[in-house]
Amino acid sequence: MWPAVQSVSRVALVLSPAIGDSLLMMTIARNLRQNGVCVTVFGRQIQSLRDWFPDIATAAELDSDHLEATLAPFDTVIQMHRNKPFAGLEQYHPRVMLLDHLCRVRSCESMADRLTRFCRDELGLARVHKSNGMTAPPQWQHRKYPLRVAIHPTASTADKCWLPSRFIRLALKLRELGFTPEFVVAPQERADWIHVERYGLSLPDLGSLDNVAGWIFESGWFIGNDSGIGHLASSLHIPTLSLFMRRGIAHTWRPGWGAGHVLIGSTYLPTGFLKERYWKYMLSVRRVSRAFEQLRTNPHFA
Numbered sequence: 001m002w003p004a005v006q007s008v009s010r011v012a013l014v015l016s017p018a019i020g021d022s023l024l025m026m027t028i029a030r031n032l033r034q035n036g037v038c039v040t041v042f043g044r045q046i047q048s049l050r051d052w053f054p055d056i057a058t059a060a061e062l063d064s065d066h067l068e069a070t071l072a073p074f075d076t077v078i079q080m081h082r083n084k085p086f087a088g089l090e091q092y093h094p095r096v097m098l099l100d101h102l103c104r105v106r107s108c109e110s111m112a113d114r115l116t117r118f119c120r121d122e123l124g125l126a127r128v129h130k131s132n133g134m135t136a137p138p139q140w141q142h143r144k145y146p147l148r149v150a151i152h153p154t155a156s157t158a159d160k161c162w163l164p165s166r167f168i169r170l171a172l173k174l175r176e177l178g179f180t181p182e183f184v185v186a187p188q189e190r191a192d193w194i195h196v197e198r199y200g201l202s203l204p205d206l207g208s209l210d211n212v213a214g215w216i217f218e219s220g221w222f223i224g225n226d227s228g229i230g231h232l233a234s235s236l237h238i239p240t241l242s243l244f245m246r247r248g249i250a251h252t253w254r255p256g257w258g259a260g261h262v263l264i265g266s267t268y269l270p271t272g273f274l275k276e277r278y279w280k281y282m283l284s285v286r287r288v289s290r291a292f293e294q295l296r297t298n299p300h301f302a
Contacts, residue, residue: 009037009038009075010037010038010039010040010073010074010075010076011032011037011038011039011040011074011075011076011077011078012039012040012042012071012074012076012077012078013025013028013029013039013040013041013042013043013078013079014042014043014062014077014078014079014085014086014089015041015042015043015044015045015046015061015079015080015085016043016080016081016084016085017043017044017045017061017085018045018084018156018228019045019209019227019228019229019231019232020227020228020230020231020232020253021080021081021084021228022043022045022046022228023045023046023132023134023228023231023232023235024080024111024112024115024132024231024256025041025043025078025080025115026041026046026053026056026132026133026134027112027115027116027119027130027131027132028078028115028118028119028123029041029053029056029132029133030055030056030129030131030132030133031116031119031123031125031127031128031129032119032123032125033055033056033133034125034127034129035125035126035127038057039056039057040057040058040059040074041053041056041057041058041059042058042059042060042061042062042070043058043061044060044061045209045228046058047059047060047061048208048209048210049134049209049210049213051137051210052134052135052136052137052210052213053133053134053135054135055133056133061085062085062086064086067086067089067092068092068093071092071093072093074093075095076095076096076097077089077093077095077096077097078096078097078099079096079097079098079099080098080099080100080102080103081098081099081100081103082098082100099115099118102114102115102118103252107251107252108251109251110251110252110253110254110255110256111252111253111256112130112132112255112256112257113130113256114252116128116129116130130256130257131257132235132257134235134236136213136214136217136236137214139214140214140217140218141217141218142217142218142236142237143217143218143219143220143238144218145180145218145219145220146220147178147179147180147220148179148180148181148182148218148219148220148221149171149174149179149180149181149182149219149220149221149222149223149292150182150184150215150216150219150221150222150223150224150233150238151167151170151171151181151182151183151184151222151223151224152183152184152185152222152223152224152225152227152229152230153167153183153185153193153224153225154185154186154189154193154225154227155225155226155227156227156228159245159276160225160226160227160245161225161280162225162243162265162280162283162288163280163281164193166280166283166284166285166288167183168196168199168201169285170223170285170288170289171183171196171199171201172199172201173285173289174289174292175200175201179220179221180202181201181202182201182202182203182204182219183196183201183202183203184203184204184206184212184215184216184229185203187205187207190203190205212229212232213232213236216229216232216233216236216238217236217238219233219238220238220239221238221239221240221241221292221295221296222238222239222240222241223240223241223243223288223292224240224241224242224243225242225243225244226242226243226244226245226249226250226253226254230242230255231255231257233255233258234255234256234257234258234260235255235257235258236258237257237258237259238258239258239259239260239295239296240255240258240259240260240261241260241261241262241263241288241291241292241295242254242255242260242261242262242263243263243265243283243288244262244263244264244265245264245265245266245275245276245279245280246264246266246272246275246276246279247264247266247267250262250264259295259298260295261291261294261295263283263287263288263291264279265279265280265282265283266278266279266282267282268282269282
């Protein structure tokens with residue numbers, strides 16, 4: 001166990017460029033802040049979302065050329081992965097906490113739950129809550145468009161992505177049922193998805209992550225791959241249907257805050273190789289549509 005963090009006054013959280021990892025680490029930031037510890041979060045994604053975390057000091061991602069000098073004023077530095085965003089971080093600060101052990105442990109708990117337990121058991125914080133503290137600015141209205149289904153068809157790597165043609169077929173089916181499906185992708189991905197407009201489907205150009213958060217906050221539902229945008233929707237308590245290749249990955253990295261379901265594409269495949277290669281082909285539009293129906297008819301989620 002690490003020495004209790006209450007014995008220090010300043011903590012730096014060093015976040016990776018991944019949206020999901022960043023939102024998960026904000027669970028630690030919020031719990032430190034709630035227990036009277038001064039915390040500063042360094043990361044591009046949370047800096048973009050700084051208006052959604054009004055009680056937390058945020059800063060741009062760290063410059064590797066000035067790493068030691070920037071971290072010197074802090075008593076403790078915390079980073080999730082040993083090599084992301086900085087390998088060998090221990091060389092630049094005398095007290096570094098790396099959280100790889102939480103990612104690797106065999107457990108049915110989500111990372112949101114694991115990080116909450118870390119705050120209680122390893123940081124020794126007295127008051128602990130799973131929420132990452134994300135709060136919408138006043139101009140946004142929660143689930144303002146209850147029939148809008150935000151569809152996120154991409155992910156950090158191609159192996160995490162369900163088939164594009166099936167996302168389109170799902171969207172068309174949802175439209176037939178009276179919903180308003182709209183696709184959301186990163187600016188650099190728009191060229192690969194602009195063809196959905198030929199089907200009369202919307203692909204809004206949202207720009208900044210701050211605007212994406214507001215748009216999702218006002219959506220009624222979310223369907224997407226294992227991705228950071230799924231964590232964003234979950235943080236904002238939008239009912240979420242997440243598509244995963246494998247059960248073990250889903251246990252760890254499923255969205256862990258708001259209401260939601262996880263659908264595993266490889267349930268009936270026998271080996272790890274086959275699961276990772278063919279899960280997206282085994283997962284039918286019918287199964288995803290049925291899972292969404294179960295989500296939306298659950299009285300706790302509606």
